[in-house]
Amino acid sequence: xxxxxxxxxxxxxxxxxxxxxxxAYEYAKNYHGDIILRFSGEAYFTHPFNVxxxxxxxxxDVDTIAAGLLHDVVEDTNATYADxxxxxxxxxxxxxxxxxxLSKVKYKSxxxxxxxxxxxxxxxxxxxxxxxxxxxxxxxxxxxxxxxMSPEKQKEKAVETLEIYAPIANRLGMASIKWELEDLxxxxxxxxxxxxxxxxxxxxxxxxxxYIQGIINTLEGKLREAEIDFEISGRPKSIYSIYKKMYxxxxxxxxxYDVTAIRILxxxxxxxxxxxxxxxxxxxxxxxxxxxxxxMPKPNMYQSLHTTVISFNGEPFEIQIRTFEMHKTAELxxxxxxxxx
Numbered sequence: 120x121x122x123x124x125x126x127x128x129x130x131x132x133x134x135x136x137x138x139x140x141x142x143a144y145e146y147a148k149n150y151h152g153d154i155i156l157r158f159s160g161e162a163y164f165t166h167p168f169n170v171x172x173x174x175x176x177x178x179x180d181v182d183t184i185a186a187g188l189l190h191d192v193v194e195d196t197n198a199t200y201a202d203x204x205x206x207x208x209x210x211x212x213x214x215x216x217x218x219x220x221l222s223k224v225k226y227k228s229x230x231x232x233x234x235x236x237x238x239x240x241x242x243x244x245x246x247x248x249x250x251x252x253x254x255x256x257x258x259x260x261x262x263x264x265x266x267x268m269s270p271e272k273q274k275e276k277a278v279e280t281l282e283i284y285a286p287i288a289n290r291l292g293m294a295s296i297k298w299e300l301e302d303l304x305x306x307x308x309x310x311x312x313x314x315x316x317x318x319x320x321x322x323x324x325x326x327x328x329x330y331i332q333g334i335i336n337t338l339e340g341k342l343r344e345a346e347i348d349f350e351i352s353g354r355p356k357s358i359y360s361i362y363k364k365m366y367x368x369x370x371x372x373x374x375x376y377d378v379t380a381i382r383i384l385x386x387x388x389x390x391x392x393x394x395x396x397x398x399x400x401x402x403x404x405x406x407x408x409x410x411x412x413x414x415m416p417k418p419n420m421y422q423s424l425h426t427t428v429i430s431f432n433g434e435p436f437e438i439q440i441r442t443f444e445m446h447k448t449a450e451l452x453x454x455x456x457x458x459x460x
Contacts (some may be wrong), residue, residue: 120168127175128184133269135181139207143185144168146206150196159267166260167191173256179453183249186214190253194219217250218257228342251287252454255296258284262303277307292419301359309362316358316365317373324355324379333378334430338383341397349394350384353438380437384446388413390404391440395424398438402428405435420448 121144125137151164171187192198204212209227209303265273282306306313331353364370416422423441445447447455
């Protein structure tokens with residue numbers, strides 16, 4: 120287990136001081152022991168370990184990952200803030216303390232949940248944004264293992280995740296975390312709706328596989344001619360984003376055309392606009408469907424060009440164009456800009 124975590128860290132930060140990770144791993148494992156079981160029947164330590172793996176996927180620094188391993192030690196065992204500070208350092212102790220304080224916040228009404236949680240999160244953010252990132256990783260692993268809880272608890276946690284944690288992940292620009300939190304929450308909030316859309320999406324993607332590949336092949340040929348370095352892929356839209364369009368905008372599934380978006384990654388901003396020009400010479404753009412988030416980034420730092428064009432068969436499809444660096448920020452958000460220690 121430990122080797123996997125260390126290898127993940129060294130892959131993006133070869134100079135990392137992994138001795139801190141080894142120490143935190145042993146410390147947390149020792150304090151949690153094998154007797155405290157999660158609902159799944161696994162040793163409790165599997166939870167902080169998985170939180171640390173998620174933080175490594177986000178390319179976080181060593182102190183944050185160590186705090187991820189230790190994040191439940193003060194709350195669930197007899198270890199104290201002073202113990203963590205003495206064994207590790209003040210920074211790790213403060214991160215653990217911040218997560219512990221956030222975990223104690225309980226919300227009753229929807230309004231109270233939204234207002235109070237946001238206030239708490241903003242206070243924590245102003246001290247150290249990494250507290251929030253650990254908390255998001257903690258919630259993500261909890262919702263991945265929600266099937267082991269009672270139906271009442273499942274719905275309660277899912278609603279809280281959708282109302283509080285997914286919007287905060289969005290605010291921090293952490294799209295990959297946001298999408299997974301939303302999709303997994305929906306599974307428990309509206310199981311029938313989730314299953315229905317999942318099956319329809321699966322079927323539509325199967326039908327459109329050849330069609331999407333044809334578009335990709337056309338684009339690849341033109342971009343090679345223009346001598347642009349690029350990566351291109353068909354990206355499935357999240358289940359929750361489709362659900363929202365259906366239930367909040369009263370659309371049928373058949374009316375939603377952008378189940379898959381095509382994403383093009385390039386090296387420079389100049390190439391982004393060059394690719395956009397190529398796309399618009401190949402297919403007719405839909406009026407009012409072009410968005411330039413490069414010139415006008417979203418508040419959460421997201422940058423990309425979005426255009427919807429009409430294909431040869433008259434069907435609209437969406438294309439997103441951004442640089443590799445913008446893509447890293449789009450997926451990891453504020454975590455992408457964290458400096459390794």
